[in-house]
Amino acid sequence: MSDFIPSGSGGQSGWRAGMQKLGGNLAGMVIPNIGAFIAWGLLTALFIPTGWLPNENFSSMVGPMILNLLPILIGYTGGRIVHGQRGAVIGSVATVGVIVGTDIPMFLGAMIIGPLMAWILKYIDKVLDPITPPGFEMLIGNFSLGIAGMLGAMLGYLGIGPIVAGITNVLGNGVSWLVDNSLLPLASVLIEPAKILFMNNAINHGVLGPLGVVEAEETGKSILFMLETNPGPGLGILVAFWLAGPKLLRGSAPGAIIIHFLGGIHEIYFPYVLLKPQVVLGAIVGGAVGVATFMVTGVGLVATPSPGSIFAYLAVTPPGNHLGVLLGIVLSAAASFVVSWFILRLSKVDSTEEEFEAAQQRSKEMKAGK
Amino acid sequence: MASVSASDVKQIVVACEAGMGSSVMVARQLAKQLKSQEITVVHSPVNQLAETPHQIVLVHRGLSARAKQAVPDSVVIIFDMFLGDLNIAKLVGALQNGDTISDG
Numbered sequence: 001m002s003d004f005i006p007s008g009s010g011g012q013s014g015w016r017a018g019m020q021k022l023g024g025n026l027a028g029m030v031i032p033n034i035g036a037f038i039a040w041g042l043l044t045a046l047f048i049p050t051g052w053l054p055n056e057n058f059s060s061m062v063g064p065m066i067l068n069l070l071p072i073l074i075g076y077t078g079g080r081i082v083h084g085q086r087g088a089v090i091g092s093v094a095t096v097g098v099i100v101g102t103d104i105p106m107f108l109g110a111m112i113i114g115p116l117m118a119w120i121l122k123y124i125d126k127v128l129d130p131i132t133p134p135g136f137e138m139l140i141g142n143f144s145l146g147i148a149g150m151l152g153a154m155l156g157y158l159g160i161g162p163i164v165a166g167i168t169n170v171l172g173n174g175v176s177w178l179v180d181n182s183l184l185p186l187a188s189v190l191i192e193p194a195k196i197l198f199m200n201n202a203i204n205h206g207v208l209g210p211l212g213v214v215e216a217e218e219t220g221k222s223i224l225f226m227l228e229t230n231p232g233p234g235l236g237i238l239v240a241f242w243l244a245g246p247k248l249l250r251g252s253a254p255g256a257i258i259i260h261f262l263g264g265i266h267e268i269y270f271p272y273v274l275l276k277p278q279v280v281l282g283a284i285v286g287g288a289v290g291v292a293t294f295m296v297t298g299v300g301l302v303a304t305p306s307p308g309s310i311f312a313y314l315a316v317t318p319p320g321n322h323l324g325v326l327l328g329i330v331l332s333a334a335a336s337f338v339v340s341w342f343i344l345r346l347s348k349v350d351s352t353e354e355e356f357e358a359a360q361q362r363s364k365e366m367k368a369g370k
Numbered sequence: 371m372a373s374v375s376a377s378d379v380k381q382i383v384v385a386c387e388a389g390m391g392s393s394v395m396v397a398r399q400l401a402k403q404l405k406s407q408e409i410t411v412v413h414s415p416v417n418q419l420a421e422t423p424h425q426i427v428l429v430h431r432g433l434s435a436r437a438k439q440a441v442p443d444s445v446v447i448i449f450d451m452f453l454g455d456l457n458i459a460k461l462v463g464a465l466q467n468g469d470t471i472s473d474g
C-alpha cells in the first residue's frame with residue numbers, strides 16, 4: 001500500500017503532490033461556491049423553455065448567473081485565497097474584464113485572472129505599505145486597488161479573455177471530436193485512476209465543469225458533468241468489497257456505500273481501491289460503460305452534480321433524460337461490480353488476510369522508522 | 371519528528387482537498403468520540419492548514435505529503451480508511467490515556 005502511494009508515507013513531494021496542489025487550488029475556487037451553482041442549476045432545470053415549469057421571467061436569471069455571477073464568484077474566491085479581502089475585490093473586478101471580452105462562460109479565465117491580480121496586488125501592497133505616510137493608508141489602499149483593478153480588467157478584456165476563449169474552443173472541439181467518434185468512454189482510462197489518487201475535485205471542478213458549462217449554455221445540457229461524478233463505478237466496487245473483499249474491510253463497506261452513493265462523498269471508496277490497486281480496472285470499465293451509456297442515450301446534465309450523490313444527479317437531470325442517466329449509473333455500477341468481484345476473488349488465492357495484516361504492520365513499521 | 375502531549379491538545383484539524391467533504395465527515399465522527407475530552411475537532415482544506423490553529427493534523431495518506439508541506443512542524447496523523455481506521459482509533463486511545471502523540 002505504501003508502495004502504491006509514493007508521496008504518502010515519506011515526506012517527499014512528488015509530481016503528484018504538485019498536481020494535487022494545482023488542482024486543489026482550481027477546485028478551491030469553485031467548491032466554496034457550489035451553493036450558487038446549485039441555485040443556478042435548479043433555476044435552469046425548472047424554468048428554461050425545455051424545463052419542468054417553463055417560465056420566461058424566472059428563466060431570464062439563468063443567463064446572467066452563468067455568464068456573470070458564477071465567474072465573478074470564482075474570481076472573488078481565487079483572489080481571496082491569495083490575498084484576503086483585497087485580493088477578492090480585485091479578483092472580482094478583473095474577472096468582469098474577462099467576462100465582457102468573450103461570449104462564453106469564463107470559468108477558466110476567472111480561475112486565472114482572479115488569483116493573478118490578487119498576487120500582483122499583494123506585491124503592490126508590499127511596496128506601498130512601508131512608504132505610506134500615517135493617515136494616508138485608506139487613500140492609498142483604495143486607489144492602489146482601484147487603479148490596479150482597472151488595469152486588470154483591461155488586461156482581462158484584451159488578453160486573457162480571448163486567449164482562454166480560444167483554449168476553451170480547442171478543448172471543446174476536442175471533446176466533440178471524441179463524442180462524434182464514440183471515443184469519449186476512453187476518458188475513463190485517465191479519469192478513474194486519477195480520481196483514486198485524490199485528483200477527483202481537480203478534474204471535475206478544474207477541467208470538466210468549466211468545459212461543461214460552455215456546452216450547457218449552448219445546448220441546455222452536457223455529458224461532461226457526468227464523466228467524473230458518476231457514482232456508479234464506486235458503488236460497484238464497494239458492493240464487490242462487501243461481498244468478496246478482505247474480511248477486515250467487509251464490515252465498513254455498507255456504511256461506505258451509503259456515504260458514497262447517497263451522500264456523494266466519493267473519497268470514501270478510494271482507500272479500498274488503494275488497498276487492492278488491481279480493482280482500479282473495475283472503476284475504469286464501470287466508468288467507460290457509464291459514459292458509453294450516457295453517450296448512446298444522448299443524455300446530459302444541466303449543471304455539475306456536487307457532491308456526486310444520486311440525489312444531486314436527479315436534481316440536475318433535465319426532463320426526458322432520467323432514463324438514460326439512471327441506466328448509465330446502473331450499468332456502470334454493474335460493470336464495475338462484476339470486474340471488481342472477479343479481481344477480488346482471484347487475488348484471494350495469493351493474498352490472504354494474514355498477508356494484509358502483515359502489510360499493515362509493515363507500513364506501520366515504515367512509518368515508525370522514519 | 372513532531373510530537374505533542376495529550377494534555378496540550380485543544381484542537382484537532384482534519385484536512386481534505388476542499389475542506390468541505392470527507393474532512394467534515396471524519397471530523398464529525400472524531401468529535402463524537404472525543405466529546406468527553408474537551409477537544410474541538412475542526413476541518414480545513416489542506417492548502418489552508420497553516421491558517422487553522424491546531425495541535426494535531428489528521429489527513430488521509432493520499433494528501434499527507436501536502437499536509438507536511440503546509441505545516442512541517444505539526445504532528446500529522448495519517449489515516450487510510452474513512453470509516454473504522456486503526457490509526458484514528460489509536461489516536462483516540464492515546465488522547466484518552468494522556469499519552470504523548472507523535473507523527474504516524
